[in-house]
Amino acid sequence: MKTREKIILASIELFNEQGERNITTNHIAAHLGISPGNLYYHFRNKEDIISAIYAEYADDLISQFQRLSDTENPLDSILKYMDIVFQLISKFRFFYSNLPVLLSKNPSLKKRYSEIQREIIKKVSSMLVSLKDADILNIKEEELDDLTCLLRITTTFWLSYLQTQHDEPKIDDSALYQGLLKIFALLSPYVTDNAREEFEKARNHYLQLEQQASEVEMSA
Amino acid sequence: MKTREKIILASIELFNEQGERNITTNHIAAHLGISPGNLYYHFRNKEDIISAIYAEYADDLISQFQRLSDTENPLDSILKYMDIVFQLISKFRFFYSNLPVLLSKNPSLKKRYSEIQREIIKKVSSMLVSLKDADILNIKEEELDDLTCLLRITTTFWLSYLQTQHDEPKIDDSALYQGLLKIFALLSPYVTDNAREEFEKARNHYLQLEQQASEVEMSA
DNA sequence: GTCTATATATTGATAGAC
DNA sequence: GTCTATCAATATATAGAC
Missing domain, CATH: 1.10.357.10 (Tetracycline Repressor, domain 2)
Structure with missing residues (x-):
């Protein structure tokens, strides 16, 4: 699976479980075992993830x-x-x-x-x-x-x-x-x-x- | 009016207008022209204000x-x-x-x-x-x-x-x-x-x- | 595409003087 | 009760190497 799609899936999961407000881009990256920099390569910011x-x-x-x-x-x-x-x-x-x-x-x-x-x-x-x-x-x-x-x-x-x-x-x-x-x-x-x-x-x-x-x- | 009550009223107003998430304790204090320290004398934190x-x-x-x-x-x-x-x-x-x-x-x-x-x-x-x-x-x-x-x-x-x-x-x-x-x-x-x-x-x-x-x- | 390292800003919160 | 000053923690975001 492409990293972009992995980020989306992990975000949905984490947001649903712990609330969007409590989950930062760093949490998402850590959960996937990728770097924050990598996440920001695929998305401009958290809002961008939510829009996706x-x-x-x-x-x-x-x-x-x-x-x-x-x-x-x-x-x-x-x-x-x-x-x-x-x-x-x-x-x-x-x-x-x-x-x-x-x-x-x-x-x-x-x-x-x-x-x-x-x-x-x-x-x-x-x-x-x-x-x-x-x-x-x-x-x-x-x-x-x-x-x-x-x-x-x-x-x-x-x-x-x-x-x-x-x-x-x-x-x-x-x-x-x-x-x-x-x-x-x-x-x-x-x-x-x-x-x-x-x-x-x-x-x-x-x-x-x-x-x-x-x-x-x-x-x- | 007591400061505590003023804080509550200002918080309601600001929260309703701009959303609770976008308003920090500093915003509330600034809006009232009091110091953040003073606000924290009356309330332990933002949650405490919301509870009040x-x-x-x-x-x-x-x-x-x-x-x-x-x-x-x-x-x-x-x-x-x-x-x-x-x-x-x-x-x-x-x-x-x-x-x-x-x-x-x-x-x-x-x-x-x-x-x-x-x-x-x-x-x-x-x-x-x-x-x-x-x-x-x-x-x-x-x-x-x-x-x-x-x-x-x-x-x-x-x-x-x-x-x-x-x-x-x-x-x-x-x-x-x-x-x-x-x-x-x-x-x-x-x-x-x-x-x-x-x-x-x-x-x-x-x-x-x-x-x-x-x-x-x-x-x- | 991905990582490391780091910059920048903001936030929540406290200590101590008045 | 109130202020000033300041801290530590956290979050967003980027630069540059691989």
Whole structure:
């Protein structure tokens, strides 16, 4: 693996484990057994590393979105989508734990983040419309924007919320499924009678996944 | 005013404006025209200042809660409550912009935060029960915890979300009313037919407040 | 591409006089 | 309570040899 890529991977790992603020360029270099000078050969500074990490995140997100087929059931579609989002947020959680601060320090990163945001909002919004058209959700036109916004806030800050709730937050699969179940909770009041059975079946499926993941974690 | 209190006020102001991370003890001292030595006479370090700020926040919150009378209409009650929460979050927004990081650095602060959290969750939960008992909201027992959690996430991270959305986030009254309107959006699907008129009237009231605040801000 | 060595700046914090 | 002076530690970043 190229050194540049090694630096990115090590940085993600260290940032997630110990917090971006507590990790210096020297820590990253030491962790990899390379010199600080070498690190600075590949990156101008720490912000540059963070920008590179975000670029990976954005590529990852976009490529996974494109792999989502439009042909399937809109409920499965939004669930798969949310699953991807939670997975990625978890993989780059240092970034989301610190979102306003990291963005305000780095205008070009903020610009890129805003672009991706706009894409995501469009996607979520169109998925809700699909769910409405398929008579799965009963959403009024004027409720659409608020619901989209609430879905965004819940996914974006779910892990941050968990970290404030527990003394030693373990970000495992169980935590991500719990987040997905909050998405179910948000959508639940809008579900039509027609689709209720299908919806509750899907919810129970994730409830079981959450419980399994939680048990695995307990025994580990 | 005592120097200790001056330090706290100046710190809140500087932290909110420029971010806690970018403000050092020297900045605070310089801003007040006192020496760093003097600052360190009053506080052991920066964390100590942040803890003191949070103590003020907690006192503020608790005293304002106690002033809420239990006798009034439960809908007004939860709205007043949410208003207090948004006001306080705004006043200490540097803290909420950075919640996971600041808490992880300071275990005793985290402990205190968790205690306050538990109180708030109890309060919100009991308010939802009141709304259910008054036949204003139609919430099932098993939906209560999820809805409480979603209300917490939305209030806690509303300003953080706004800061990630706009290039130059101005945290004004309009922003807080927009947050309150998201609370309406969360509760709306649960409102009973009986209470719908009262609910929409209240929502329109805040919609107007938001628009007025937004106009004032535009002309300023 | 990588290392060693080092420069520069900043930070958090203290000692001791007034 | 407050100031001046100052320190030690840490962080970012670069120069120049290999």
